Amino acid sequence: xxxxxxxxxxxxxxxxxxxxxxxxxxxxxxxxxxxxxxxxxxxxxxxxxxxxxxxxxxxxxxxxxxxxxxxxxxxxxxxxxxxxxxxxxxxxxxxxxxxxxxxxxxxxxxxxxxxxxxxxxxxxxxxxxxxxxxxxxxxxxxxxxxxxxxxxxxxxxxxxxxxxxxxxxxxxxxxxxxxxxxxxxxxxxxxxxxxxxxxxxxxxxxxxxxxxxxxxxxxxxxxxxxxxxxxxxxxxxxxxxxxxxxxxxxxxxxxxxxxxxxxxxxxxxxxxxxxxxxxxxxxxxxxxxxxxxxxxxxxxxxxxxxxxxxxxxxxxxxxxxxxxxxxxxxxxxxxxxxxxxxxxxxxxxxxxxxxxxxxxxxxxxxxxxxxxxxxxxxxxxxxxxxxxxxxxxxxxxxxxxxxxxxxxxxxxxxxxxxxxxxxxxxxxxxxxxxxxxxxxxxxxxxxxxxxxxxx
Amino acid sequence: xxxxxxxxxxxxxxxxxxxxxxxxxxxxxxxxxxxxxxxxxxxxxxxxxxxxxxxxxxxxxxxxxxxxxxxxxxxxxxxxxxxxxxxxxxxxxxxxxxxxxxxxxxxxxxxxxxxxxxxxxxxxxxxxxxxxxxxxxxxxxxxxxxxxxxxxxxxxxxxxxxxxxxxxxxxxxxxxxxxxxxxxxxxxxxxxxxxxxxxxxxxxxxxxxxxxxxxxxxxxxxxxxxxxxxxxxxxxxxxxxxxxxxxxxxxxxxxxxxxxxxxxxxxxxxxxxxxxxxxxxxxxxxxxxxxxxxxxxxxxxxxxxxxxxxxxxxxxxxxxxxxxxxxxxxxxxxxxxxxxxxxxxxxxxxxxxxxxxxxxxxxxxxxxxxxxxxxx
Numbered sequence: 015x016x017x018x019x020x021x022x023x024x025x026x027x028x029x030x031x032x033x034x035x036x037x038x039x040x041x042x043x044x045x046x047x048x049x050x051x052x053x054x055x056x057x058x059x060x061x062x063x064x065x066x067x068x069x070x071x072x073x074x075x076x077x078x079x080x081x082x083x084x085x086x087x088x089x090x091x092x093x094x095x096x097x098x099x100x101x102x103x104x105x106x107x108x109x110x111x112x113x114x115x116x117x118x119x120x121x122x123x124x125x126x127x128x129x130x131x132x133x134x135x136x137x138x139x140x141x142x143x144x145x146x147x148x149x150x151x152x153x154x155x156x157x158x159x160x161x162x163x164x165x166x167x168x169x170x171x172x173x174x175x176x177x178x179x180x181x182x183x184x185x186x187x188x189x190x191x192x193x194x195x196x197x198x199x200x201x202x203x204x205x206x207x208x209x210x211x212x213x214x215x216x217x218x219x220x221x222x223x224x225x226x227x228x229x230x231x232x233x234x235x236x237x238x239x240x241x242x243x244x245x246x247x248x249x250x251x252x253x254x255x256x257x258x259x260x261x262x263x264x265x266x267x268x269x270x271x272x273x274x275x276x277x278x279x280x281x282x283x284x285x286x287x288x289x290x291x292x293x294x295x296x297x298x299x300x301x302x303x304x305x306x307x308x309x310x311x312x313x314x315x316x317x318x319x320x321x322x323x324x325x326x327x328x329x330x331x332x333x334x335x336x337x338x339x340x341x342x343x344x345x346x347x348x349x350x351x352x353x354x355x356x357x358x359x360x361x362x363x364x365x366x367x368x369x370x371x372x373x374x375x376x377x378x379x380x381x382x383x384x385x386x387x388x389x390x391x392x393x394x395x396x397x398x399x400x401x402x403x404x405x406x407x408x409x410x411x412x413x414x415x416x417x418x419x420x421x422x423x424x425x426x427x428x429x430x431x432x433x434x435x436x437x438x439x440x441x442x443x444x445x446x447x448x449x450x451x452x453x454x455x456x457x458x459x460x461x462x463x464x465x466x467x468x469x
Numbered sequence: 470x471x472x473x474x475x476x477x478x479x480x481x482x483x484x485x486x487x488x489x490x491x492x493x494x495x496x497x498x499x500x501x502x503x504x505x506x507x508x509x510x511x512x513x514x515x516x517x518x519x520x521x522x523x524x525x526x527x528x529x530x531x532x533x534x535x536x537x538x539x540x541x542x543x544x545x546x547x548x549x550x551x552x553x554x555x556x557x558x559x560x561x562x563x564x565x566x567x568x569x570x571x572x573x574x575x576x577x578x579x580x581x582x583x584x585x586x587x588x589x590x591x592x593x594x595x596x597x598x599x600x601x602x603x604x605x606x607x608x609x610x611x612x613x614x615x616x617x618x619x620x621x622x623x624x625x626x627x628x629x630x631x632x633x634x635x636x637x638x639x640x641x642x643x644x645x646x647x648x649x650x651x652x653x654x655x656x657x658x659x660x661x662x663x664x665x666x667x668x669x670x671x672x673x674x675x676x677x678x679x680x681x682x683x684x685x686x687x688x689x690x691x692x693x694x695x696x697x698x699x700x701x702x703x704x705x706x707x708x709x710x711x712x713x714x715x716x717x718x719x720x721x722x723x724x725x726x727x728x729x730x731x732x733x734x735x736x737x738x739x740x741x742x743x744x745x746x747x748x749x750x751x752x753x754x755x756x757x758x759x760x761x762x763x764x765x766x767x768x769x770x771x772x773x774x775x776x777x778x779x780x781x782x783x784x785x786x787x788x789x790x791x792x793x794x795x796x797x798x799x800x801x802x803x804x805x806x807x808x809x810x811x812x813x814x815x816x817x818x819x820x821x822x823x824x825x826x827x828x829x830x831x832x833x834x835x836x837x838x839x840x841x842x843x844x845x
Binding site: 102156158159160161162163164165166167169234235237238239241242244245246248249250252253256257259260264365368371372375410413414416417419420421423424427428431 | 639648773819
């Protein structure tokens with residue numbers, strides 16, 4: 015019976031997304047907004063209504079839903095990097111972890127009367143972003159700077175701006191911290207509304223932080239070539255995992271507690287926030303892919319040499335895609351941290367870094383619909399259905415899960431290597447084509463003159 | 470098809486030669502190198518014996534990595550596939566040896582059959598049997614994996630094969646972690662022979678007596694260290710001979726150069742690929758046994774990081790090159806041991822991957838790698 019309910023739930027979720035994407039494709043903006051509000055409301059009702067013992071989506075499902083939302087953001091970012099741009103990356107999980115820890119640290123400190131988290135990260139992200147932008151523009155004018163030199167310039171600039179940010183943050187903190195109060199006696203700046211704002215800022219900053227780190231990391235690593243790029247990004251995930259495990263000793267963030275895991279994070283993520291960030295990520299990514307840049311991204315995937323010949327700056331294109339993908343991962347991490355309330359480095363170990371990759375491959379490379387359905391289906395299948403199916407096995411169940419799931423992967427690779435959905439897209443996500451303008455061709459003056467002479 | 474680039478009048482030579490600000494990057498690298506050399510030199514002067522001790526530990530690690538890296542470099546050289554499952558075959562090798570020792574007492578069979586044999590001979594024959602069994606099981610496993618999982622994808626996009634490799638790796642790890650297979654616990658390894666530690670100082674080589682620490686300023690090593698070094702070098706020589714002098718070696722090189730042309734020349738490419746997998750996995754199994762004897766603890770995920778580092782070593786040395794794999798592995802071993810000694814233990818993985826990135830930036834094909842030919 016439970017298995018049947020789980021299957022129905024997965025089918026309903028897929029139908030839900032089908033409907034949502036259809037509505038978002040409507041030509042009238044009001045219908046779109048109404049559809050999104052209704053879609054939000056349906057799940058909210060299902061989460062909050064209770065008929066006696068029965069609840070359509072219980073607390074466990076709520077957890078799965080949040081997990082699936084964050085996983086979708088991460089997997090969409092990876093699909094942008096790997097599915098649409100063809101760069102095999104295993105570092106997405108590392109950026110996810112960076113985003114999670116960064117966002118968690120900001121709100122954690124804020125709740126405890128320490129505004130340095132917000133201001134150091136905020137100023138740091140701002141200044142580092144400005145520095146990167148300035149150098150990027152400078153290097154665009156002066157072509158021919160070797161990658162290593164460019165990397166050194168960026169690195170020095172980012173380190174310098176971060177140092178400035180740390181100083182500024184420490185200057186601002188004494189002014190604000192009396193207003194923040196402590197965790198037992200919250201000050202005026204720790205009311206519920208301010209907390210929600212800080213949460214929003216924290217997630218955005220975490221995303222940008224992950225994006226800037228990915229820029230610095232991607233710049234040298236993209237020159238290595240495809241397979242080596244994959245291994246280097248896997249290395250990045252391993253390095254991030256190591257740093258998290260030693261965040262209290264090597265990095266000196268005592269509140270992260272290293273390998274014991276960070277506890278006491280505010281559980282601010284609700285269905286509203288998860289839905290909001292998921293929708294933002296979907297809309298941004300869809301518009302990016304259907305824009306001129308999106309066509310460049312796909313051109314680079316199809317043939318780098320041909321793309322270069324068409325005047326596309328391939329190196330910059332790859333880098334920008336990598337940065338945007340990591341931005342999504344960072345946002346996903348922030349949402350996850352505030353849903354789960356507890357961050358352990360084990361979650362971000364590099365074995366799990368294959369999860370988004372497998373989701374993207376299952377859903378179909380270069381298919382947003384595939385990624386969304388696959389990550390929801392994957393989370394509900396693996397956590398919900400498979401847990402029910404294997405519950406008779408006792409403590410061995412988690413291991414069996416990971417025995418069955420490579421087998422499914424192998425079968426998929428052998429039978430349908432393009433993914434379950436291939437490149438099919440639903441409703442809103444379908445590729446839009448610009449209406450071709452009718453161009454009136456007027457005969458040039460020379461041609462007219464020639465005609466006149468001839469006549 | 471070779472194009473004469475220099476004689477082409479359209480090539481913008483002037484644009485290519487203009488490398489602005491290249492001194493910044495070089496300066497950064499020089500600073501980095503000076504920093505590393507300073508730390509190493511400073512410690513070498515402060516306590517030379519400790520430094521040499523770390524180098525010895527690094528050598529032991531490096532020669533084990535070399536055994537794994539050989540399989541990676543050969544497989545990648547021929548089918549251009551990062552065989553993620555290779556590290557898990559290494560793990561299977563050590564587990565098979567563990568079970569053949571604890572369940573079947575295979576390291577003692579000569580003593581059971583011929584009670585008069587001298588003890589040394591019993592140990593040698595017994596250990597060799599254990600190693601041979603592990604290698605055979607690894608070969609069988611790898612050939613099966615190759616036939617079932619990789620062969621159908623030979624003509625698919627490379628990434629499909631890579632994801633399959635990841636899947637196989639997961640399967641081996643978690644299937645092994647099941648209770649009735651290997652179980653997911655850390656298992657203390659029972660050595661087939663006694664590991665004896667020695668120390669060396671000014672007065673010669675002495676055996677360490679259990680319970681008494683070696684004198685200050687001496688360098689310790691064990692018999693397994695010597696075995697690992699000797700075996701690894703022998704394997705290297707054997708593979709060099711195999712690849713350079715035998716018919717199958719010629720076939721391997723031909724397949725690696727151009728698969729279709731090799732097929733036209735009458736080489737059975739499938740057989741060559743299977744053979745490559747088999748021989749790489751045999752040495753991974755050997756490495757697994759030696760690693761388990763040296764570090765005396767096994768579990769089902771022990772193969773992941775050594776496998777990855779061995780791949781990094783193969784890339785460092787230039788993928789497809791056998792001496793490159795050895796050199797790369799030794800560099801990785803040294804980097805890891807010295808980082809553990811002088812910076813901090815957890816940072817050893819970070820340093821390994823940083824070295825990979827830096828070396829590939831300077832020399833994109835690795836230390837011994839040949840310049841890559843254009844994508845066909």
